[in-house]
Amino acid sequence: DMLNTTFSRSISATISLFLVLFLNATVAQAARDYQRVVDEAYEKFKDLKDGANANYIPILDTVPSDLFGVVIATRDGKIYSAGEIKYEFSIQSVSKPFTASLVMAQQGPKVIREKIGVEPTGLPFNSRLAVEIYDSRSVNPSVNAGAIAAVSLVQADSEKDRWKKVSDNISAYAGRDLKVLEEVYNSEYETAWGNRAIANLLYNYERLYSDPEEALRVYTRQCSIGINTKDLAIMGATLANEGVNPVTGKKVLDSEHIPELLAIMAATGFYDESGEWMYSAGLPSKTGVGGGIVAVIPGDFAIATFSPRLNPAGNSVRGMKAIQHIAAELGVGLYGPNTRE
Ligand code: GLU
Numbered sequence: 001d002m003l004n005t006t007f008s009r010s011i012s013a014t015i016s017l018f019l020v021l022f023l024n025a026t027v028a029q030a031a032r033d034y035q036r037v038v039d040e041a042y043e044k045f046k047d048l049k050d051g052a053n054a055n056y057i058p059i060l061d062t063v064p065s066d067l068f069g070v071v072i073a074t075r076d077g078k079i080y081s082a083g084e085i086k087y088e089f090s091i092q093s094v095s096k097p098f099t100a101s102l103v104m105a106q107q108g109p110k111v112i113r114e115k116i117g118v119e120p121t122g123l124p125f126n127s128r129l130a131v132e133i134y135d136s137r138s139v140n141p142s143v144n145a146g147a148i149a150a151v152s153l154v155q156a157d158s159e160k161d162r163w164k165k166v167s168d169n170i171s172a173y174a175g176r177d178l179k180v181l182e183e184v185y186n187s188e189y190e191t192a193w194g195n196r197a198i199a200n201l202l203y204n205y206e207r208l209y210s211d212p213e214e215a216l217r218v219y220t221r222q223c224s225i226g227i228n229t230k231d232l233a234i235m236g237a238t239l240a241n242e243g244v245n246p247v248t249g250k251k252v253l254d255s256e257h258i259p260e261l262l263a264i265m266a267a268t269g270f271y272d273e274s275g276e277w278m279y280s281a282g283l284p285s286k287t288g289v290g291g292g293i294v295a296v297i298p299g300d301f302a303i304a305t306f307s308p309r310l311n312p313a314g315n316s317v318r319g320m321k322a323i324q325h326i327a328a329e330l331g332v333g334l335y336g337p338n339t340r341e
Contacts (some may be wrong), residue, residue, distance in 0.1 A: 034072045034080040034301075037329045041322035042070045042082035051309035051317035053290040059187035063089060063291070063308045063314075069229030070322050073237035074301040077246035079230060088226035089306055090184045092288030093125060093142065093314075095170055095222045096150070097269070098235065100141035101253050101261050102169040103153045109260040115153060115209065116146045118264055125271045125289075125314055126194055128201065137207040142268035142286065144219075145198045151219045152202075152210035166222050173238050174231040175248040184202045186226035192220055227292070229306040236294040236302025262298055266334065273313040281324050282333030293319040297332045 016243035019331035046068050069084035083155040102110055112118065117136030123129060126144045131137050138149040152193060171178045199216045227235075238245045239262065243253035251259070265284035270277040277285065283303075285295040291308035293316050303326050305319035332336035 002088035009069055013028070017170070019266045032330065034074070034078075034330075037326045038070050038080045038082045040329070041325045042068065045318045045321045046083065048318050048321070049309065050310050053291075053308045054310055054314065057184070057188045057191060057289070059184050060090070060290065060308070065308050067291075067306065067308060068318055069304075069306040070326075071218050071228070071233035071304045072230045072301055072326070073246070073304070075237055075241035075246055075299065077237070079233065081230060081233075083229075084306060085230045086228050087227050087306070088181065089225045089292060089308070090181050090223060090288075090290040091170070091225045091232075091292060092223045092290040093147070094227075094232065094235075094286045094288040094290075094292045094294055095225060096142050096147040096172050097261055097265050097286050098173055099147065099150050099154070099166055099222060100163065100264060101257065103141075103150050104257045104261065105169075105253055106155050109257055111153065112141060112150075112264070115207070116149045118140050118267065120268045120272075120274050122272050125232070126198070128194065128197055130199060131201045131205075137202055137205045141264060141267045143271065144195055145202060147209055148195065148199050148215050148219045149202055151222065152208045152212075152215040154218075159218065162210070162214070162218050163221060166218060167225065168322070169226055169252070170222070171233075172245065172248075172250055172252045173235040174227060175234050175238075175245050175250075176231065178225050178227060178231070179225040180221055180224045182224075184226075185221055188224060189217065189220045189241060192216060195219070223288075229292075229304050232292050232294050232306070233302050234303035236304055238246075239296045239302055240298060240302050242299070258298070262296060265296065270315055271313055273311075273315055277315075277320070278334075280338070281320075281327050282335055282338040283327055284334065285323070287319070289314050291316045291319070293323060295323045295327070297327075298334070300332065 138146040199212040242255035264285040283295040307318035
């Protein structure tokens with residue numbers, strides 16, 4: 001009798017344990033309804049027409065402004081998407097932390113701090129003034145000056161090799177062989193007088209570590225790489241997954257460097273709107289004037305958006321709103337759930 005009772009007790013304990021696990025899983029599933037929040041973000045903001053395409057690079061003004069894509073990629077490689085996920089737009093500044101990560105992988109994070117800098121500028125992404133007023137000159141890897149410096153720091157034997165290392169690295173993050181949008185490259189390189197001035201100024205201050213025109217060319221090619229919204233989400237998910245691409249399984253960056261890289265994105269990823277972005281979304285992110293944004297929820301997942309219309313700071317209007325909506329709905333944020341939209 002005693003034995004029987006013990007037996008039936010343990011049976012019912014086991015059954016209730018399974019019940020609890022099952023319910024928990026169901027609740028977690030409901031709390032993480034990725035597809036619903038992606039669809040919602042798309043529907044809610046698809047008709048918003050605020051902002052304008054970047055036009056200082058002439059060809060960016062010809063990208064269809066109404067295109068809008070929203071993608072979540074999780075650290076186990078699941079993809080949830082709404083809207084435009086195939087159109088290839090130029091990666092632009094979203095490429096910058098990824099090349100900074102290549103410098104870290106080659107030489108460690110100290111080099112970023114000492115040879116580029118990690119402070120926000122509080123000035124526009126293409127500021128020449130920042131190069132003059134800050135002692136570090138390049139200031140951080142997310143603005144043009146620091147990004148051109150990062151390209152010049154990549155250890156390479158030749159310009160060809162420098163380009164190969166930069167592009168192979170970004171392709172490894174995306175998990176496929178990415179190509180340069182040659183029209184974007186030509187349009188940007190032909191009009192790159194401001195960036196050329198920055199490269200030369202940095203060289204003058206001994207804060208550029210290769211031939212300036214070589215750094216400018218490789219940097220401009222890097223910015224002209226074509227990606228789609230899904231590629232961008234996978235790039236972010238690789239950072240969320242401690243440096244391992246969750247789709248290809250390839251390790252792109254040592255997990256020990258992820259905290260420093262995400263810190264750079266948090267402090268500087270939105271240019272002179274980085275404080276506002278951390279205040280309202282609380283996620284390490286990077287934007288680009290091609291209309292892309294990637295936001296990382298460390299150890300968890302990434303959100304990528306594409307929408308060409310930018311606000312005056314150069315950040316995609318619908319992309320920002322979509323990411324804020326998703327972060328608020330899922331209750332994720334670096335410092336805790338952020339409910340502000
Ligand atoms: N290639 C662009 C430039 O150098 C990048 C700027 C950006 O995306 O913010 O102006």
